[in-house]
Amino acid sequence: xxxxxxxxxxxxxxxxxxxxxxxxxxxxxxxxxxxxxxxxxxxxxxxxxxxxxxxxxxxxxxxxxxxxxxxxxxxxxxxxxxxxxxxxxxxxxxxxxxxxxxxxxxxxxxxxxxxxxxxxxxxxxxxxxxxxxxxxxxxxxxxxxxxxxxxxxxxxxxxxxxxxxxxxxxxxxxxxxxxxxxxxxxxxxxxxxxxxxxxxxxxxxxxxxxxxxxxxxxxxxxxxxxxxxxxxxxxxxxxxxxxxxxxxxxxxxxxxxx
Amino acid sequence: xxxxxxxxxxxxxxxxxxxxxxxxxxxxxxxxxxxxxxxxxxxxxxxxxxxxxxxxxxxxxxxxxxxxxxxxxxxxxxxxxxxxxxxxxxxxxxxxxxxxxxxxxxxxxxxxxxxxxxxxxxxxxxxxxxxxxxxxxxxxxxxxxxxxxxxxxxxxxxxxxxxxxxxxxxxxxxxxxxxxxxxxxxxxxxxxxxxxxxxxxxxxxxxxxxxxxxxxxxxxxxxxxxxxxxxxxxxxxxxxxxxxxxxxxxxxxxx
Numbered sequence: 367x368x369x370x371x372x373x374x375x376x377x378x379x380x381x382x383x384x385x386x387x388x389x390x391x392x393x394x395x396x397x398x399x400x401x402x403x404x405x406x407x408x409x410x411x412x413x414x415x416x417x418x419x420x421x422x423x424x425x426x427x428x429x430x431x432x433x434x435x436x437x438x439x440x441x442x443x444x445x446x447x448x449x450x451x452x453x454x455x456x457x458x459x460x461x462x463x464x465x466x467x468x469x470x471x472x473x474x475x476x477x478x479x480x481x482x483x484x485x486x487x488x489x490x491x492x493x494x495x496x497x498x499x500x501x502x503x504x505x506x507x508x509x510x511x512x513x514x515x516x517x518x519x520x521x522x523x524x525x526x527x528x529x530x531x532x533x534x535x536x537x538x539x540x541x542x543x544x545x546x547x548x549x550x551x552x553x554x555x556x557x558x559x560x561x562x563x564x565x566x567x568x569x570x571x572x573x574x575x576x577x578x579x580x581x582x583x584x585x586x587x588x589x590x591x592x593x594x595x596x597x598x599x600x601x602x603x604x605x606x607x608x609x610x611x612x613x614x615x616x617x618x619x620x621x622x623x624x
Numbered sequence: 625x626x627x628x629x630x631x632x633x634x635x636x637x638x639x640x641x642x643x644x645x646x647x648x649x650x651x652x653x654x655x656x657x658x659x660x661x662x663x664x665x666x667x668x669x670x671x672x673x674x675x676x677x678x679x680x681x682x683x684x685x686x687x688x689x690x691x692x693x694x695x696x697x698x699x700x701x702x703x704x705x706x707x708x709x710x711x712x713x714x715x716x717x718x719x720x721x722x723x724x725x726x727x728x729x730x731x732x733x734x735x736x737x738x739x740x741x742x743x744x745x746x747x748x749x750x751x752x753x754x755x756x757x758x759x760x761x762x763x764x765x766x767x768x769x770x771x772x773x774x775x776x777x778x779x780x781x782x783x784x785x786x787x788x789x790x791x792x793x794x795x796x797x798x799x800x801x802x803x804x805x806x807x808x809x810x811x812x813x814x815x816x817x818x819x820x821x822x823x824x825x826x827x828x829x830x831x832x833x834x835x836x837x838x839x840x841x842x843x844x845x846x847x848x849x850x851x852x853x854x855x856x857x858x859x860x861x862x863x864x865x866x867x868x869x870x871x872x873x874x875x876x877x878x879x
Contacts, residue, residue, distance in 0.1 A: 441731035465731065469724055598733065 382410040384424045396496050396528065399525035402505035403452040408538035408572050409438065409451040411449060412548060412565050417558025417589020418511035420449040424575055436616060439598060443468035443523055445478050445512055447586045447596035448569035451538035452506030452525070454504040460508055463491050482511040485521035493527025496546045496552055509594070518558075532588050535552035538612040540572035547571065558589035562599055563610040569610035571618065647715045659711035661685050661761040663696045666766045666799030667830050668777055669805050670790045670815035671823035675768045675775040678827045680709040681861055682842035687811035688708075689842065693861070697846045700726050702855035703770045704740045705848040706747075709794040710782065718750070718761060724806070740769030744778035744786065751808035752784025763766045764794040767852045775815065791814045793830075796838040801830035828864070835866055 367437065378385055381394035388394060407423035423437040440448045448464060450457030467487045473478035488623065493540045496503045503525045510521045518575040519533060523529040524535060533553055536544030564586060569583055585599035599607065661683045669678035683691030697707040703712045706716040706722070722743065729737050738746075745765040754760045760782040767778045779794070780786045791805035808826040812818040824847070834841040846860030871877050 441733060442725055444730060467729075469727070472727075473720065473724060 382500070384496050384503055385499040391527075393496060396526045399503040399505045400507075402428065403507040403525060403537055403589055404539060404541070406453070406506075406538050407432045407438070407447040407450045407578070408453040408536055408540040408544050408569060409507070409509055410544050410548065410565055411511055411520045411532065412534045412551070412556075412561050413520050413553055414556045414558045414561035414589070415554060416518070416588060417446075417513050417561065417591065418520055419516040419558060419561040419565045420447050420511050420561075420584075420586045421510060421569050422449050422451070422584040423540070423569045424584045425578045426580045426582055427564070429580065434580060437584050437598070439586045441596055441598075442484065442510070443472065443478060444480060445514070445588065445594050445596060446481055446484060447511045447588055449509040449511075449584070449586070450506050451508075452504075453527055454505045454506075457506040457508065460488060460492065460504055460506060460553075464488050464510075480532070481514060481521060482520045485510050485523060485531075489527050489529040491521050491527075492523055492525060496526060509535060511586075511588055513590065513592075513594050515552065516553035516590070518589075536568075540574070543567050543612075544571045558587055562603065563607045564606035567614045570615050583611075598618065633803040634680065638725075649711070652777050655757075655759040656711075656762055659714075661691065661712045662840070663694065663709045663712050663715065664838060664842070665795040665834055666696065666709050667793045667801055667805065668707075668766050668768050668791065669808070669818070669819050669823050670775040670777055672764060672816050672819040673775075673820065673853070674770065674849060675777050676820070676823050676827060676850075677705060677766060677768045677848045678709055678845050679709070680842040681832065682840070682844070683712050684840045687839065689840075690843065692761070692819060692842065695846060695860075697848045697855055697860075698722065699848070699858045700743060700769075701730075701737045703850065704738055704743055704767065705728075705769060705850055705858060706743060706765055706767045706855050707848070708763040711761070714761040715844050716761050717740050718747075718763065718851055724809045734744045739771050740776040740778065741771045742769050743767050743769075744776075744780065744788070748784055748786040749782045751780050751782060751786075755782060755784050767796060769856065773852060775850075775852060796834060796841070798828065800833055800837055804830050804833070811818050820851075831864055833862055834868055860868075 380388035384393055407425040409422040409480035412419045420439055424438045433526055440452050442464045448461055451549050468479045468484060492504050495501050509525045512519050520532045521529055522532055522535045534548035551564055566583055573581060585604055586597045642701035664680060666679040679696040681693050682689055683694040694712060699705050700722060726738055747765050764781040769776050771804050777792055778788045779792045789807055793802045809815055831845055833845050843866060844861045846858060847862055848858045850856040
């Protein structure tokens with residue numbers, strides 16, 4: 367392994383292939399893939415009493431873009447939603463695989479794919495790309511959500527392929543702040559309709575006004591009210607959530623003024 | 625994907641309708657010779673604000689009325705419904721493929737969904753393709769819905785023959801009932817003069833005629849209504865009232 371002149375010294379010499387361990391037993395390419403997620407807009411998933419909410423701080427780099435042209439929340443079949451943080455094209459590739467898996471399962475088993483099964487497949491996929499020098503790991507983390515048999519479910523899969531089931535989770539640049547905010551919520555009592563507003567509020571409060579001026583709020587909901595269908599929140603419900611978040615932000619800001 | 629670093633657990637895959645091994649490389653594979661479990665007539669008529677379609681819920685096993693609760697009407701999306709007569713295994717297979725396509729379109733959210741005309745066109749290509757390989761899907765489909773703000777009604781059979789009309793029927797329905805439906809349309813001066821109630825009662829009357837005269841018909845049916853301005857609705861099972869008291873006039877008939 368050749369020393370890389372311009373890279374910082376963190377992984378020097380052991381970071382050219384994902385198939386190469388460092389002497390400390392790290393896979394630096396996977397760690398760098400995590401960095402791609404950490405430098406991207408925050409994605410948040412919250413299991414509420416009767417549904418699951420996904421929200422993404424979709425940072426938009428130019429005002430020239432049409433709104434909502436590059437959403438970061440995807441449908442995977444009718445009943446599963448996916449939010450992504452990290453490289454968007456990688457997220458789209460993961461979504462494409464997930465959709466194929468879900469469609470195949472539905473075709474063979476005659477019923478919608480359980481989320482636990484899909485999460486396992488997505489994890490296997492992402493992990494497979496961490497084992498060969500010919501490919502690079504996916505530079506994205508994904509949150510998968512569904513409301514199955516009356517139970518809200520949320521899974522998070524990271525670039526290494528590791529995945530867990532969560533009550534609430536956040537990935538991306540402000541993940542620490544967002545996770546702290548999620549922990550403050552009383553999830554067992556929170557309705558999905560209110561969860562949408564709370565998720566919006568968390569995104570707005572974690573958004574860094576200075577570094578990333580302009581962002582779009584991508585919101586989605588899978589709940590008893592949507593009959594288990596994954597629905598992208600738009601129109602009135604989106605405006606209500608967005609206004610609630612902005613108002614909370616102003617209140618917070620005005621609290622700062624002594 | 626070129627190399628497979630990751631292989632999906634073995635599944636059937638989204639079996640394309642045209643996917644089949646060639647006769648030469650797989651001589652054990654046979655072609656469709658006859659339909660086995662069959663559905664009888666499908667009837668449909670346009671009215672002033674949409675289109676209505678009916679199909680009974682019987683799956684016949686030859687002359688045995690074997691499965692009495694088989695849904696033959698498929699709701700594809702808010703603007704499109706389809707129903708089939710003929711071999712019910714082929715119908716269920718095709719309906720699964722259509723439904724998978726419909727889900728694909730829903731999740732891509734680009735606002736484009738199967739319109740009845742596009743489904744009719746796709747079905748025609750599939751049916752004709754299979755017919756051309758002498759391995760047909762033994763069905764006659766009727767596609768109904770709203771196309772560009774207007775009621776749509778299309779027919780496709782196992783030969784790939786396709787056409788659009790203001791009233792349609794398959795199987796025995798085309799012999800016994802098409803005349804009745806056309807009379808209803810003529811009396812109203814075209815479908816624009818036909819109300820929903822008149823259309824529904826005309827179809828019901830036709831179903832009754834079929835139940836009396838077609839040995840493979842049944843008195844339980846589904847009804848699909850696709851109004852131009854509203855989402856499609858499939859209702860059922862409805863039950864047909866019929867009067868068999870004339871049976872007493874049949875010589876040697878005993879109660």
